[in-house]
Amino acid sequence: MVTKRCKVLSLGLGATLLLGTSIGMGSQQYHALAESLTSDEHAQKAHLTTSHGWSNDLQTIVWNEAQHYYDIYFLHSADGATEPFGHQGQDWYHTTTSDFVHYTEQSSALAAKGGDAQEGWTSAWTGSIVTNDGSITGAPQGAKVAYFTGIRKTDQKQNIYAAYSDDDGKNFNHVLNDGKPVADINDSDTVAGRHSDFRDPNVFYWKGKMMMYVAEGSEIGVYQSKDGLSWSKADQEGKSKIESGSFFQGRSWEGNSPVECPVIETMSTPSGQAKQVLFFGAKDASSGETTGTYYIVGHLDDNGLFVPDKDVSRLDQGSDYYGANFTGSDHIDTVNNSIKSLGWVGNWNYFTNGVHSDQEANSAYAQRLGSYSSARSLSLQNDLTIKQNLELPQSSLTNTESYSNISKDNPISEKGEKWVDRQDTNGDVYGLYDIPNQYATKYYNLTFSNSKGNYFGRIYLDIWQGSDYVRFNYDPSNGKYNVKQYAAELNNAMNGQTASSYYYNGLLGNGNGYIADSGLTNQQSINLQIVTDNSSVEFIFPNGQTYTVSRFNTSQKQDFKIFTEDPTDANSVDIQISDIQ
Template identity: 55%
Template sequence: MKLTNTILSTGALVALGIGMAITTTTVHADSVTSTAHESIYHLTTKDGWSNDLQSIVWNSKGKYYDLYFLHSKTADDPNEAGNQDWLHTTTKDFIHFTPQNSAIKADGPEAPYTWKSAWTGTVLVNDGRIQGVPKGAQVAYFSGLEKHDGGSQNVWIAWSSDNGRTFSHVLNNSAPVIDHSWNFTSQNKVDERDPAVVYWHGKMLMYTAEGSELGVYQSKDGIKWTKADPNGASKVGIGTYLQGISNQDSTPVECPVLRTMKMPSGKTKQVLFFGAKAPHVGQTTGTYYIVGHLDDNGLFAPETNARRLDQGSDYYGANFSGSADLNNASSTIKSIGWVGNWSYTSSGVHNDESANSEFTKHLGSYSVARNLELGNDMSIKSTPIVGQGKEVKHYNSVSKDHPINGANASSNKPFTNGRDTNGLVHNLLDVPNLSVNKAYNLHFYNTKGNYKGRIYIDIWQGGDYVRFNYDPSNGWYNVKSRSGELDKGRNGQIASSYYYDGLLGNGNGYSANSGVMNQKTINLKVLTDKNSVEFFFPNGQSYTVARFNTSQKQDFKIFTEDPTNGNKVNITQTNLNQN
């Protein structure tokens, strides 16, 4: 959960040229909702605003997954005290979802130290050691705002007697089990949120977000918590969890999750997932991971550098399936992330009309679920989970029949604004007025050797766009996005500019290295929905970006350079939905 809604720090983005060449159920809401931002095949809040995903927990009784996510009544002021609860849904396939219900109330029971907003946390199944809870019952540890002291951040615990649907049994007399003010908890005495709770070596561990640090605590009974390292500060600092990335202006860290993953070699490692940002190297808020192990006290010790799980600007507040017992390793776990960014999703969308605006009544979508696998090189590969679509169309070896220069495209949208090209650009595909709920499988190949020349993909939705520019010779790519809706919000042009390139000051969008280079063939998957675009590379890298237009139609365009005169592309286009 994010308390502050500040624009992230500026920094220098590495300027790189990029691009290339080719051929070729929704959950409906009640009276306080709107269809303006209702996705077609992605999980979307039933009403109001939503962000962080809380947990993905296998329900052995129901034979489905329980999903929980943070929800507010409206997007007008998602941080307003008393306005935030948890919503719950279930799924068996991560494509179809059951109707949503409130799982943790926004206001706790009347007690001296209860909460007035429920924030991010963890759900796990009691293995028998949590005091006052039946074995096998679901337990929620969650952060929130203290009701009676002006809104400090603390951690509470509650359990469910209805198989994970609601958490109405509050333990510890409704008092926090972790309080920000204790002498061994938050060192800045402000941040104490997003508890991640696991079982490890006969005890329980809790990781909490405490500004630029992760606090680490241990417990025998789940109620009384002490420092995991009794002789030290018991903190995981920024130099550890962001190892390999300069940590200038990178706070706060948020939404930690610990899992044990098994590599194909059979070796197991602990993986720490978390939310952070590194604007000085061109990275806005996103979900990161780092691979390593826990020391004798349960503090994370890295064995790799930190990496982005998704390289895009809009994959945050993510959560993960897998066992909460770190003694149990998983070869594959599932992840879902919030498609949004605190620097524009809340502050930029047209919310100055409060509840009278359709944009305040239904704003909160999530990525498609991804299967995550940890390779022997200790990097994670992400594969999207999508259903079987309808109306499949194939475009085989599309010919270069519309040669153009780098400044003009043969379409109603100009190919301009600093589009970096190395030579003649060809229009390979330009299909207008498609439905927004699409999966595109793009197979690029070269009849003479490695695929050369940049690939440009332009996706227009009304007057807004997402532009993708990829260079297969070095793996680098660039994404520029434009949303007119963000101009209308409280922060106006500030939010719009941050959406475009993070306010890094160079007007060049976001750049990242896919790691896919010098290949004879390249397969790209592009998933589009009303609120998002998700790019997937064949090595498991991904890039997710939010969309804010309300149009149900889009234009999909592919442009290319072809220095070899041997580039081709085959395209499969599929409609996706939750039906």
């Protein structure tokens, strides 16, 4: 009998067969399951999506000057969405892009298993890439070197390994240190705390040596090396840790999940002030926030440990922007006026619990799942906040439609409605725009204005895919907004209603969806950009705040609706809509 998830099927006489391989009797069934790992039902059209299996964290984004494109690496599992930690292990997938809309064919760049027969790794997790400046023993000068977490074969513990590429980053086939860890969790001089989490190394050059930030539960360990192979505490006289009270300054760490994916870059404000910015994955459970990407601005002390200069902030307000990574430099002294970022559009609370699949006879659940956000350009402002601008090339926007001064007396709707009866409003609501069955991959540029003064009355955006929806409720007077999302595909998750409820409610579970603050108040003109694709919705505010949410419907069509309250009888909206191709 063939099971419906990727497992090893015993054929007797010591033989095994990985389900998904087309072979012998029942090959049609095996081939069908293999197709489920490449099915395009949850694939994005204008965003990076894994071509096979399941994916999550971005590993790094490297500009290739010789080829004039970006090398992008992301974490991949050949076992599929319901078994991301399956027996095949995880590897790094590689692709390239010049515009962050179109991507080249993907291939494995770092093996899921490798190294020494005993001390090597059986699954490769998140890490970073540096170019060897001559410091790294065993690697040619100028070669790209990957530092990554590996799950050791003998004890299944997390350790740090290194491998270099001899083909400009396409493959990291040459393992350093004889295939053994370069930083071993069992070495108390290295780990200085022996936490079970010892992962996601971010390596960079600083003051003539190499530095490494490692996620260690509620702390970030900081290490130094002269040769890239032997690592010791950066602060020899102390713990050599950046503790949660420092990198999460201004927030509560209580109830948090482990810190993950630390990345540090140096950025300049418009006034010319250079600051280090530490990005990482976490969640503020006390505020009802789910996992996301945060940042904090500060400087390095004499040992290279990060010291905050202000409180931590969330980079994207949405429920699905995690495992993010960035362009920049592997030399921390390089000052960046701006950097680009991509984030995984996903959340651990529902992405591995079984998303319903539309495939018949193959599997109850989708196996190919994992996509990434639109690229954003990040710049550090004088008040030490980060502003994000959407990186969407004009050449990718086609079939543009524009509508001016759309008001409650001049709606665009196939139904011809002006006033709409809704249960989630504070007063009379008017339908401004309501066109069903649109192409799901769209760019919307909406400018709301009031001819008498500040815009008054809530703005509602409803984006439907069948019975699924993302509903956006924004109050311009105080800047607060609420997002509610429903996905019928999560109702059949392996953990019952938990995944669907978390998708809608988050940590609070109070029936009110997710609540956030745009930081914008009392505006006469309000611009909102919205990027939709088959599996994601992104909202971008004019001050650079963003909100990203995943979605799971497979229709590739959507109904986009705009409503407003209009107590001043002076509200209108200008609408620009484009396909993204």
